[in-house]
Amino acid sequence: MLAFAILSAFAVAPLAPWLHRRAPAASSWLLALLPLMVTGYFLTLLPAAADGAVVVRYPWVPGLGIELSFLVDGLSLLFALLISAIGAFILIYSGGYLAGQPALGRLQLLLLLFMGSMLGLVMADNLVTLFVFWELTSITSYLLIGFDHEKGENRRAALQGLLVTAGGGLALLAGLVLMGMAGGSYSLSVLLGEGEALRAHALYLPMLLLILVGAFTKSAQVPFHFWLPNAMAAPTPVSAYLHSATMVKAGVYLLARLSPALGETPEWTALLTFVGGLTALTGAVLAVRATDLKRILAYSTVMSLGTLVLLIGIGSETALAAALLFLLAHSLYKGALFLVAGIVDHQTGSRDVTGLRGLRWTMPLTALFAGLAALSLAGVPPLFGFAAKEMVLETALGTGLTVTLTVVISAALTVVAAGLVGVRPFIGEPSPTPKAPREGPWGMLLGPAVLAGGGLLIGLLPVPLIDALLGAALSAVQGRPAVLTTALWHGINPTLALSAAALLAGIAGYRYWNPLRRSLGALDRLAALAPERFYERAMDGLVWLADRQTRLLQNGDLHRYILTVIFTLLVLVGYTLATRHPLMPEISAQLLFHEAVIGAVILIAAVFAATTRSALGAVAALGAAGFGIALIYVLFSAPDLGMTQVLVETLTVVLLVLVLYRLPGFTRISSRARLLADAGVSALAGATITWLLLLAVEVEWSPTISGFFVDNSQSLAHGRNIVNVILVDFRALDTLGEITVLALAALGVYAMVRLRGKER
Amino acid sequence: MEPLLALVIGGLYAAALFMMLRRSIVKLVIGLMLLSNAANLLIFTAAGLTRGVPPLVPEGLTRPDGLSADPLPQALVLTAIVISFGVLAFAVVLIHRAYEAVGTDDLRRLRDTDT
Numbered sequence: 001m002l003a004f005a006i007l008s009a010f011a012v013a014p015l016a017p018w019l020h021r022r023a024p025a026a027s028s029w030l031l032a033l034l035p036l037m038v039t040g041y042f043l044t045l046l047p048a049a050a051d052g053a054v055v056v057r058y059p060w061v062p063g064l065g066i067e068l069s070f071l072v073d074g075l076s077l078l079f080a081l082l083i084s085a086i087g088a089f090i091l092i093y094s095g096g097y098l099a100g101q102p103a104l105g106r107l108q109l110l111l112l113l114f115m116g117s118m119l120g121l122v123m124a125d126n127l128v129t130l131f132v133f134w135e136l137t138s139i140t141s142y143l144l145i146g147f148d149h150e151k152g153e154n155r156r157a158a159l160q161g162l163l164v165t166a167g168g169g170l171a172l173l174a175g176l177v178l179m180g181m182a183g184g185s186y187s188l189s190v191l192l193g194e195g196e197a198l199r200a201h202a203l204y205l206p207m208l209l210l211i212l213v214g215a216f217t218k219s220a221q222v223p224f225h226f227w228l229p230n231a232m233a234a235p236t237p238v239s240a241y242l243h244s245a246t247m248v249k250a251g252v253y254l255l256a257r258l259s260p261a262l263g264e265t266p267e268w269t270a271l272l273t274f275v276g277g278l279t280a281l282t283g284a285v286l287a288v289r290a291t292d293l294k295r296i297l298a299y300s301t302v303m304s305l306g307t308l309v310l311l312i313g314i315g316s317e318t319a320l321a322a323a324l325l326f327l328l329a330h331s332l333y334k335g336a337l338f339l340v341a342g343i344v345d346h347q348t349g350s351r352d353v354t355g356l357r358g359l360r361w362t363m364p365l366t367a368l369f370a371g372l373a374a375l376s377l378a379g380v381p382p383l384f385g386f387a388a389k390e391m392v393l394e395t396a397l398g399t400g401l402t403v404t405l406t407v408v409i410s411a412a413l414t415v416v417a418a419g420l421v422g423v424r425p426f427i428g429e430p431s432p433t434p435k436a437p438r439e440g441p442w443g444m445l446l447g448p449a450v451l452a453g454g455g456l457l458i459g460l461l462p463v464p465l466i467d468a469l470l471g472a473a474l475s476a477v478q479g480r481p482a483v484l485t486t487a488l489w490h491g492i493n494p495t496l497a498l499s500a501a502a503l504l505a506g507i508a509g510y511r512y513w514n515p516l517r518r519s520l521g522a523l524d525r526l527a528a529l530a531p532e533r534f535y536e537r538a539m540d541g542l543v544w545l546a547d548r549q550t551r552l553l554q555n556g557d558l559h560r561y562i563l564t565v566i567f568t569l570l571v572l573v574g575y576t577l578a579t580r581h582p583l584m585p586e587i588s589a590q591l592l593f594h595e596a597v598i599g600a601v602i603l604i605a606a607v608f609a610a611t612t613r614s615a616l617g618a619v620a621a622l623g624a625a626g627f628g629i630a631l632i633y634v635l636f637s638a639p640d641l642g643m644t645q646v647l648v649e650t651l652t653v654v655l656l657v658l659v660l661y662r663l664p665g666f667t668r669i670s671s672r673a674r675l676l677a678d679a680g681v682s683a684l685a686g687a688t689i690t691w692l693l694l695l696a697v698e699v700e701w702s703p704t705i706s707g708f709f710v711d712n713s714q715s716l717a718h719g720r721n722i723v724n725v726i727l728v729d730f731r732a733l734d735t736l737g738e739i740t741v742l743a744l745a746a747l748g749v750y751a752m753v754r755l756r757g758k759e760r
Numbered sequence: 761m762e763p764l765l766a767l768v769i770g771g772l773y774a775a776a777l778f779m780m781l782r783r784s785i786v787k788l789v790i791g792l793m794l795l796s797n798a799a800n801l802l803i804f805t806a807a808g809l810t811r812g813v814p815p816l817v818p819e820g821l822t823r824p825d826g827l828s829a830d831p832l833p834q835a836l837v838l839t840a841i842v843i844s845f846g847v848l849a850f851a852v853v854l855i856h857r858a859y860e861a862v863g864t865d866d867l868r869r870l871r872d873t874d875t
Contacts, residue, residue: 686774
């Protein structure tokens with residue numbers, strides 16, 4: 001049942017385009033039923049998960065120890081519920097966003113595929129399963145960023161997102177394999193109990209670093225943060241869903257999930273707090289610099305992801321509780337704000353905060369939901385965002401001055417960003433927009449209403465369900481039972497003072513946004529150090545390298561190809577022979593006079609073929625060598641080979657003579673130096689083959705396969721010629737393949753001959 | 761006989777590779793034929809040579825009386841001989857057609873011709 005709930009999205013997704021064609025208006029509402037049902041199912045699992053982790057296993061690749069197993073505990077349920085519940089509203093919203101457009105079916109398909117992948121990722125118990133779903137989310141994200149694929153810019157952004165996250169995914173895979181090796185199991189539920197052993201293991205640091213690269217790329221941490229703002233090329237419901245509420249939190253999920261196994265070491269704390277803090281500051285500053293609604297939100301998301309990583313890095317009970325509160329609050333208000341930005345964009349045709357004013361008259365409901373979500377983002381009571389921010393500040397105060405400063409500065413800048421996105425476009429005198437603004441349709445307003453309203457509701461009233469969910473999640477992250485409440489009021493204390501200070505500073509920043517923006521512009525000089533430049537240079541370098549090596553290796557010159565093959569043979573075979581075997585083999589074999597004569601004839605014919613100027617002479621020499629070889633087959637007990645060789649050699653000579661009759665004779669076109677060099681290389685290759693063969697004939701081998709054929713040829717296949725029996729009976733399928741090759745060659749020859757006839 | 765055959769096969773390989781390194785497409789094909797002959801002989805020799813006892817089951821017995829030559833390499837080489845003939849027939853007609861269309865048998869000039 002659990003696997004069915006998680007994987008149902010994959011089953012329903014292919015039906016979406018069909019459903020959309022049949023019922024364009026209703027399809028989004030119908031499809032949203034699936035995530036709603038999944039949400040309901042997950043809610044029923046909560047009591048069991050609150051008591052402890054439940055693991056459900058299905059065999060997948062038993063030979064490799066890979067199973068499709070799911071881990072249900074508070075943390076995975078928290079994420080799963082966010083994914084499925086927000087997914088339902090996103091699907092409904094998409095129906096309004098792309099109403100009447102044929103591409104909607106494709107969007108629904110991809111959104112459902114993504115939802116399935118993301119659910120699989122957060123519920124996976126086996127590390128390999130987790131990785132597979134992790135990469136699936138990267139791929140669906142790629143397809144969704146490049147959804148409007150006719151714009152080159154979008155395709156570039158999609159590729160950038162894919163390369164950064166999938167590249168990090170490779171590091172993650174290596175890290176997970178190391179962890180599996182060190183812990184002796186690929187099951188998360190087992191590994192989580194082996195924290196002591198893992199942290200003491202010699203591979204701890206490499207394992208940690210690799211996993212962190214995976215988590216940091218996915219969750220857009222500095223220096224990999226640049227792909228996330230560019231991913232805003234995606235349609236807005238996608239930005240709200242993947243690039244704010246769910247997928248970018250996969251890295252955070254992984255860190256939270258693994259903190260009982262890998263956390264609470266100096267390396268863990270130092271790396272996570274440093275990178276997280278830096279990311280929070282970078283995101284907050286860049287958010288205030290931006291003027292595009294979606295980019296402001298994207299950078300603000302980067303700030304939030306940084307804060308989450310910072311909190312998980314600190315790792316105390318307060319910090320982890322703060323992280324969970326902040327995560328839930330962020331998903332609610334940021335999802336709502338993205339959807340609002342989408343409505344504004346959809347209804348006015350503009351996303352530029354400098355040009356959008358006074359929309360409250362024309363879009364009152366949008367303005368209401370935007371205001372609620374923005375207040376939550378800014379951390380104003382009585383909204384849920386306030387409770388979350390209080391917890392974050394409390395953690396920071398308990399940790400140290402640097403962390404406190406980081407958190408307060410980014411909180412203040414976040415207030416500015418909240419004002420820019422949720423307040424500024426709606427107040428003041430209306431200004432002209434590309435499209436006359438109108439209130440958005442119901443389907444599009446539903447999502448922001450629920451998400452922003454949820455933020456208000458959880459802030460105002462204690463919701464037992466949310467408390468139970470967060471408590472179960474905290475127990476899972478900590479590895480021991482814990483209780484968590486979303487209580488708003490913590491009393492008058494230093495935290496409240498800091499909170500108020502950040503809010504006031506933020507309001508001042510919003511009031512003087514233009515000067516603030518200009519002064520932050522001084523930081524643009526750091527742009528030369530921006531990681532995106534390194535990405536671009538690396539990509540250019542890759543293209544350059546591909547170009548150079550293609551020119552070098554695939555230059556179209558057959559001469560050079562053959563030389564490459566010969567030198568590879570010389571180096572590999574020559575090196576192996578020289579280092580692993582005696583230089584001179586023992587030569588002891590009797591030599592009969594007539595055999596020596598045949599050998600000499602073949603040798604002379606080969607040399608003559610290679611050196612003669614006459615084409616006919618070369619063909620004749622080829623024939624002589626071929627008949628010589630036929631004689632050797634006959635002398636050494638292979639009459640069938642001799643017969644075949646004689647027939648084939650005769651046909652070859654006849655065919656060559658017939659064709660050569662129409663071709664020009666040989667002329668010397670290569671220079672003398674080239675001839676000598678080629679002769680030297682060829683002689684060297686020939687000598688290597690001779691050496692190889694002299695050593696090879698000395699090797700003892702066990703003829704078990706041959707023995708089977710010899711023993712059973714008569715009794716099983718009723719044939720006395722064993723070679724013949726092998727070909728037409730024991731290995732008859734191979735011979736059938738051979739006949740097919742010959743038939744194809746004959747068809748080709750026939751076609752080419754006929755083609756010429758028609759041209760004439 | 762093995763040392764002599766090793767020498768002969770080395771000579772065949774050298775001659776074949778030298779011909780394949782030439783610019784004439786006809787030499788390339790002849791070189792290819794020599795190369796496949798050399799490879800067949802290489803497999804045949806490496807598997808061990810036996811004089812005068814072909815792998816046949818005499819009348820009235822269920823298996824050869826005493827030692828006989830190994831049938832397996834023979835079956836492999838037999839297949840290879842036939843396949844290489846198919847390749848040759850195709851290649852010969854192909855270069856003939858190419859010559860008619862392009863008017864040269866120089867590989868260096870063939871590579872840029874878009875006919």
